[in-house]
Amino acid sequence: MQEIYNHSQIEKKCQTKWRESKVFEVKESDDKPKMYCMPMLPYPSGKLHMGHVRNYTITDVLARFYKLKGYNVLHTIGWDAFGLPAENAAMKSKVAPAAWTYQNIENMKAQLENMGLSFDWSREIATCKPDYYHWQQWLFVQLYKNGVIYRKNGIVNWDPVDQTVLANEQVIDGKGWRSGATVEKKEIPMYYFAITKYAEELLSDLDKLDGWPEQVRLMQKNWIGKSRGMEVTFAGCDGYDGLTVFTTRPDTLMGVTYVAISAEHPLADAALKLKPELADFIHECKMGGVSEAELATQEKKGAFSGLYVTHPLTNEKVPVWIANYVLMNYGTGAVMAVPSHDERDFEFATKYDLPKKVVIKPAKADDSYQPDITAYTDSGTLINSGKYDGMSFDQVFAELEKDLTTKNAGQVKINYRLRDWGISRQRYWGCPIPIIHCEHCGDVPVPEENLPVILPEDLIPDGSGNPLNKDKRFTDTSCPKCGAAARRETDTMDTFVDSSWYFLRYTCPDSHSAMLDERVNYWAPVDQYVGGIEHAILHLLYARFFYKALRDLGLVAGDEPFKNLLTQGMVLAETFYRQNPNGSKDWFSPLDVEVSKDGKGNVISAIYKADGKEVIYGGIEKMSKSKNNGIDPDEIIAKYGADTARLFVMFASPPEQTLDWSDTGIAGSNRFISKVWRMVYEHVNTGVVPRYTAGELSTEQKKLRTQLHQTIQKITNDIEVRKQFNTAIAAVMELLNAYAKTDLSDVSGRALAQETLEAVVIMLSPITPHVCDVLWSLLVPESELLNQSWPIVDAAALEVDEAEVIVQVNGKLRGKIMVAKSLSKVEIEELAKQNPNVQKFIDGQAIKKMVVVPGKLINIVV
RNA sequence: GCCGGGAUGGUGGAAUUGGUAGACGCGCCGGACUCAAAAUCCGGUGCCAGCAAUGGCGUGAGGGUUCAAGUCCCUCUCCCGGCACCA
Numbered sequence: 005m006q007e008i009y010n011h012s013q014i015e016k017k018c019q020t021k022w023r024e025s026k027v028f029e030v031k032e033s034d035d036k037p038k039m040y041c042m043p044m045l046p047y048p049s050g051k052l053h054m055g056h057v058r059n060y061t062i063t064d065v066l067a068r069f070y071k072l073k074g075y076n077v078l079h080t081i082g083w084d085a086f087g088l089p090a091e092n093a094a095m096k097s098k099v100a101p102a103a104w105t106y107q108n109i110e111n112m113k114a115q116l117e118n119m120g121l122s123f124d125w126s127r128e129i130a131t132c133k134p135d136y137y138h139w140q141q142w143l144f145v146q147l148y149k150n151g152v153i154y155r156k157n158g159i160v161n162w163d164p165v166d167q168t169v170l171a172n173e174q175v176i177d178g179k180g181w182r183s184g185a186t187v188e189k190k191e192i193p194m195y196y197f198a199i200t201k202y203a204e205e206l207l208s209d210l211d212k213l214d215g216w217p218e219q220v221r222l223m224q225k226n227w228i229g230k231s232r233g234m235e236v237t238f239a240g241c242d243g244y245d246g247l248t249v250f251t252t253r254p255d256t257l258m259g260v261t262y263v264a265i266s267a268e269h270p271l272a273d274a275a276l277k278l279k280p281e282l283a284d285f286i287h288e289c290k291m292g293g294v295s296e297a298e299l300a301t302q303e304k305k306g307a308f309s310g311l312y313v314t315h316p317l318t319n320e321k322v323p324v325w326i327a328n329y330v331l332m333n334y335g336t337g338a339v340m341a342v343p344s345h346d347e348r349d350f351e352f353a354t355k356y357d358l359p360k361k362v363v364i365k366p367a368k369a370d371d372s373y374q375p376d377i378t379a380y381t382d383s384g385t386l387i388n389s390g391k392y393d394g395m396s397f398d399q400v401f402a403e404l405e406k407d408l409t410t411k412n413a414g415q416v417k418i419n420y421r422l423r424d425w426g427i428s429r430q431r432y433w434g435c436p437i438p439i440i441h442c443e444h445c446g447d448v449p450v451p452e453e454n455l456p457v458i459l460p461e462d463l464i465p466d467g468s469g470n471p472l473n474k475d476k477r478f479t480d481t482s483c484p485k486c487g488a489a490a491r492r493e494t495d496t497m498d499t500f501v502d503s504s505w506y507f508l509r510y511t512c513p514d515s516h517s518a519m520l521d522e523r524v525n526y527w528a529p530v531d532q533y534v535g536g537i538e539h540a541i542l543h544l545l546y547a548r549f550f551y552k553a554l555r556d557l558g559l560v561a562g563d564e565p566f567k568n569l570l571t572q573g574m575v576l577a578e579t580f581y582r583q584n585p586n587g588s589k590d591w592f593s594p595l596d597v598e599v600s601k602d603g604k605g606n607v608i609s610a611i612y613k614a615d616g617k618e619v620i621y622g623g624i625e626k627m628s629k630s631k632n633n634g635i636d637p638d639e640i641i642a643k644y645g646a647d648t649a650r651l652f653v654m655f656a657s658p659p660e661q662t663l664d665w666s667d668t669g670i671a672g673s674n675r676f677i678s679k680v681w682r683m684v685y686e687h688v689n690t691g692v693v694p695r696y697t698a699g700e701l702s703t704e705q706k707k708l709r710t711q712l713h714q715t716i717q718k719i720t721n722d723i724e725v726r727k728q729f730n731t732a733i734a735a736v737m738e739l740l741n742a743y744a745k746t747d748l749s750d751v752s753g754r755a756l757a758q759e760t761l762e763a764v765v766i767m768l769s770p771i772t773p774h775v776c777d778v779l780w781s782l783l784v785p786e787s788e789l790l791n792q793s794w795p796i797v798d799a800a801a802l803e804v805d806e807a808e809v810i811v812q813v814n815g816k817l818r819g820k821i822m823v824a825k826s827l828s829k830v831e832i833e834e835l836a837k838q839n840p841n842v843q844k845f846i847d848g849q850a851i852k853k854m855v856v857v858p859g860k861l862i863n864i865v866v
Numbered sequence: 867g868c869c870g871g872g873a874u875g876g877u878g879g880a881a882u883u884g885g886u887a888g889a890c891g892c893g894c895c896g897g898a899c900u901c902a903a904a905a906u907c908c909g910g911u912g913c914c915a916g917c918a919a920u921g922g923c924g925u926g927a928g929g930g931u932u933c934a935a936g937u938c939c940c941u942c943u944c945c946c947g948g949c950a951c952c953a
Contacts (some may be wrong), residue, residue, distance in 0.1 A: 008949085021950075044953095045953095046953090047952085047953050049953090083896080084953070087952080087953065088951080088952060088953085089952075089953085094882040145907085160951075161951075169951075170951080171952065172950085172951055172952080173951075173952045173953095174951085175951095176951090219870055219871065220870085222869085222870070223869065223870050226868090226869050226870080227869075227948090227949085227950090231867095294950095294951085295950085295951090296867090296868085296947075296949050296950075297867080297868090297948090297949055299867090300867040300868065300949085301867055302867095324873095329867095369894090393900095422950090423950070425950075426950080426951085428951095428953065430951090431951085453876095498950095498951070499951095499952095499953070500950095500951095500953085503953085528912055529913095536947090536953090537870085537871080537946065537947060537948085538953080539948095540870075540947080540948070540952080541869090541870090541948060541949080542948080542949090542950065542953090543953080545950095573871090573946090573947090574946080574947070576946075576947095581921095623945090624945080624946075624947085625946085625947095626947075628952075628953085629952090629953095630952065646895095655879090655890085655891070656878060656879080656891095657878065657879065658879085658880095660871095661872080661879090662871085662946060662947080663870070664878090664946095666877085666878075668877070668878075668892060668893080669877085669878065669891060669892040669893085670892090671892085672891050672892055672893095673891080673892095675891095675906095676891080678905095678906095679906095682906090714937090721882085721883090725882090726882065728882085729892080730878090730879070730891095731879095731880070731881095731882090731889085731890080733891090734879090734880075734889065734890035734891075735889095735890085736888095736890095737891075738889075738890065741890090744903085783878095800951055808886090810885080810886045812885085812886085812933085812934075814933075814934090815932095815933060815934045816934095817886055820886080841919095841920085850935085853933060854933090855884055855885085855933050855934075860885065860886090861885050861886075861934090863885080863933055863934060864933090865933045865934095
C-alpha cells in the first residue's frame with residue numbers, strides 16, 4: 005500500500021472495474037426490495053456544470069447507500085435531447101442540431117464517467133432518438149383518440165421581422181432577441197393536452213405525496229388554484245352581446261362599477277366597429293410578449309369600449325372597459341371590477357376616474373381604513389347593497405346563488421387557475437406531432453403501423469421559422485383515410501412531453517413492440533427522485549398528469565410517479581455581460597472575469613481578462629448555458645479527483661439549499677481524504693486484525709466506541725431520513741478527530757481501530773466510492789466493498805451512565821453539571837443550585853420556578 | 867405583480883421536536899518538524915471588557931409570545947427560484 009493518497013492511480017482503475025463487472029446493471033428480482041433512484045433528465049448542453057455534479061452525486065450517494073442496505077437498486081441516466089439550445093447553436097455555427105446534440109451527449113457522458121457514478125448505463129436513453137419518440141407519438145395517438153388531446157387556438161409571441169414564433173426567453177423587454185423588433189401576440193392553432201380534466205385529482209393526490217417537500221406541494225396547489233365562486237352573466241345592452249365573468253367575491257357584486265375585458269374578447273371586436281378610434285389601443289394591447297410575468301408587471305391601461313352591459317341585480321348600465329391586464333386565455337376573458345374591494349381595480353379606477361362604491365364594512369372596526377385611499381379586500385358585512393345589507397360572505401353567497409339562478413344570470417362554479425397544456429411548438433428540433441392534415445378528412449392521426457414519424461436530422465434552422473415547413477420530403481404525404489395528397493403537421497412537441505414519461509422507459513428501454521412492458525410494474529413508481537427546485541411546478545406537474553393518463557390507458561399501476569422527491573437547491577454563479585447595440589447581450593464566463601469587491605462583497609468592477617475591458621455584473625443566477633456562468637467540474641476532477649469533487653459538493657451545504665458557487669476550501673476536502681488514507685495506512689501497516697466484538701476497553705476506548713456507534717446512528721439517519729450529507733460528513737470528521745486522540749495500541753485497541761476504520765470506510769463509500777473501494781480491500785483483503793452491508797448500531801455501546809446538564813438562571817447559561825443517570829429530579833435540582841457560579845446568581849433571591857428538561861437543561865427562574 | 871424559498875462569525879455552514887448559538891470545514895494567527903520551503907502535526911480564533919475566572923452583547927431590521935426564540939407570531943428590507951414556449 006502506498007503511504008500517500010493519489011487519486012489518479014485509483015479512480016480510473018475502479019471505474020474500469022465497475023464497468024467491466026457490470027455491477028450496476030440490474031434486473032428485476034424478488035429476493036431483495038427494489039429501490040428506483042433517479043436524477044432529473046439532463047439537457048445535453050455540452051458540458052457538465054456544478055449543478056449536475058450536485059444532482060448526480062446526491063442520487064449516487066443514495067443509490068450506493070441503499071445497495072449497501074440490501075436493496076436491488078436501479079439508478080438511471082439519459083438525455084433530454086430535443087430543445088431550443090440546439091437550434092440556437094445551429095443558427096450560430098451552422099451545425100445541424102442533431103450533430104451538435106450527439107456530440108454534446110458524447111462529451112458529457114465522458115465527464116459523467118469520470119465522476120464514478122453507479123448508473124446502469126445499459127438503460128441510457130436519448131429523447132431525440134426514434135426508438136424513444138416512436139412511443140411518444142404512439143401515446144399521442146392514443147390520447148388523441150381518447151379526447152385527452154384536442155386542437156384550439158392559442159396565443160404566441162410573434163417576431164414580425166424574423167417571421168417566427170419566439171419562446172418567452174427570447175422576448176427581452178417586449179422585443180425579439182435577434183431582430184430587436186417589437187413582439188406581437190399572434191393567435192394560431194395548437195394541440196392541447198386536457199390536463200384540466202385531471203385538475204381535481206392532481207390537487208387531491210398531493211395529500212398522498214408525503215415523501216415530497218411541503219413547499220413543492222404548496223406551490224403545485226397554488227398553481228392548480230382551485231377556487232369556489234360564481235359565474236355571473238351581465239346581459240347585453242343596445243343590441244350588443246352580454247358577457248360572463250367569474251368571481252370569487254360575489255359578495256361585492258353590488259359594488260361593481262365597470263367590467264373589464266381583454267382586447268381579444270369578442271365584445272372588443274364589436275366595440276371596434278362602433279368606435280374605430282379604439283384601434284390604436286387594441287393594437288397596443290396586442291404588442292409585447294405573452295408571458296404572465298410581463299403582463300402582470302406592465303402598466304395597467306384601459307379604454308372605454310363605448311358599450312354597456314346590464315347589472316344582473318340592479319339592472320343598471322355598467323360600462324365595459326378594454327384593459328391590458330385582463331387575459332383572454334384566463335377564465336372568460338372578462339372580469340367584474342369592484343374598485344373599493346380589489347387593489348388592482350382600485351388602481352385602475354383611480355387612474356381613469358371611474359366611480360367607487362363601498363359595499364363591505366370591515367369585520368373589525370378599523371379607524372385607519374379610508375375608502376378614498378385604499379381598497380378593503382377582506383370580507384366583512386355588506387352595506388349599500390339593498391336587500392343584502394347586513395349579510396356575511398356566506399349568507400350573501402347562498403342568497404345570490406338563489407337569486408342569480410332564478411334570473412338565469414349566474415351559478416356557483418368551481419374554477420381552476422390551471423390551464424390546458426399547449427404542446428405545439430413551431431420548431432424543428434423536437435418530436436414530430438403525428439398528425440396528417442387532409443382537405444377532406446381533417447386532422448388524421450398517423451396509423452400506428454406508420455410510426456414513428458421520423459424527424460430528418462440534417463436540417464439547419466436559420467431563425468426564420470421551422471425548416472420542416474420547407475422540407476417537402478417531410479411535409480408531402482397522403483391521407484391515411486382517403487389516400488388523397490395531404491400535408492404532414494410540422495409543429496413539434498413541447499420538450500416537457502419528452503420528460504414526462506422517460507423514467508418509465510428506463511424500465512424497459514429495449515422494448516421494441518410496446519411503449520412499456522411488464523417490467524415497469526416491478527420498478528415503478530420511482531422511489532427517490534432528485535432534481536432542481538426550478539422544476540417544482542411545470543415538469544413535476546406534467547409528469548404527474550402523464551402518469552395518471554397512462555394509468556387510465558392501463559399502462560401503469562398506481563396514481564403517482566414519484567414516491568419521494570428531493571428538490572436540490574440551485575448552484576448559482578455570478579454572471580457578467582456586455583450589451584450589444586441591438587439590445588442583445590454577450591455573456592462572459594466568471595472564470596474569464598477578474599472581479600474586485602468592496603468589504604461587504606459587492607462587486608465594484610469586473611474586467612474581462614482577455615481584453616482588459618469592463619464587463620457588467622449581472623447578479624448571481626442559476627448556472628446555465630444561456631448566461632454562460634456554468635462552472636465545469638473537469639478542472640477540479642483533474643486536480644483533486646472525483647472523490648474530492650463529490651465530497652466537496654456534498655460537504656458544502658445541505659442539498660435543498662441554494663449554493664453560491666465558490667471552490668474555496670476544496671483543498672480541505674482533499675486533505676480529509678488524505679487523512680483517512682493515512683489512518684488506514686498506519687493501521688494496515690501494523691497488520692489487519694479481526695474487528696472488535698468483545699473484550700476489555702480502557703475508559704477512553706469505551707468513549708471512542710460509544711462515539712463510533714453514535715456516529716453510525718447519526719449518519720444512517722442523516723442519509724436515509726434527513727438527506728443531509730454535510731452533517732454526516734462532519735460526524736465522520738469528528739469521529740476521526742477522536743480516533744486520532746485515542747490510544748489504540750493494545751490488543752483490544754487494535755480491534756477497535758479495525759472496527760472503526762471498517763465502519764468509516766463503508767459509511768464514506770457512497771460519497772467517495774473510489775478511495776473507499778481501495779481502502780476496503782486493504783482493510784479486509786480478498787473482499788469487495790460493494791458486497792458489504794451498511795454498519796449496524798450496537799445498542800450496548802450507546803449506553804452511557806452520565807450526562808451533561810446545562811444550568812440556566814433566568815434563561816441565561818450559568819453552569820454545567822455532570823449528572824449520573826440514577827439521580828432523581830430533586831437530587832438534580834439540588835445539584836444545580838449548588839453549582840458555585842449558579843449560586844452567585846440566585847443568592848438571596850426567591851426561586852419562583854424551576855424548569856427541568858431531563859438529561860439536558862435546568863432553568864432556575866428567580 | 868402573483869406563488870414558493872432564503873438571510874447565522876472573516877468564510878461555507880451546524881443547532882434534527884421551542885432548550886448550551888457558531889459543530890465540522892475553509893481562512894487567519896501562533897508553535898513544532900525542516901538548512902529552507904512544501905506537506906504534516908499541535909494550539910488559538912463571534913464581537914467588546916478582563917492576566918484570568920468571568921461578564922456584557924450577538925442569528926437581515928423593528929415589534930410580540932414564552933421560564934426559554936436562529937427556531938413560533940406580526941410588520942418590513944434585500945436576495946434567489948417559478949410564472950405555463952429555457953430546461
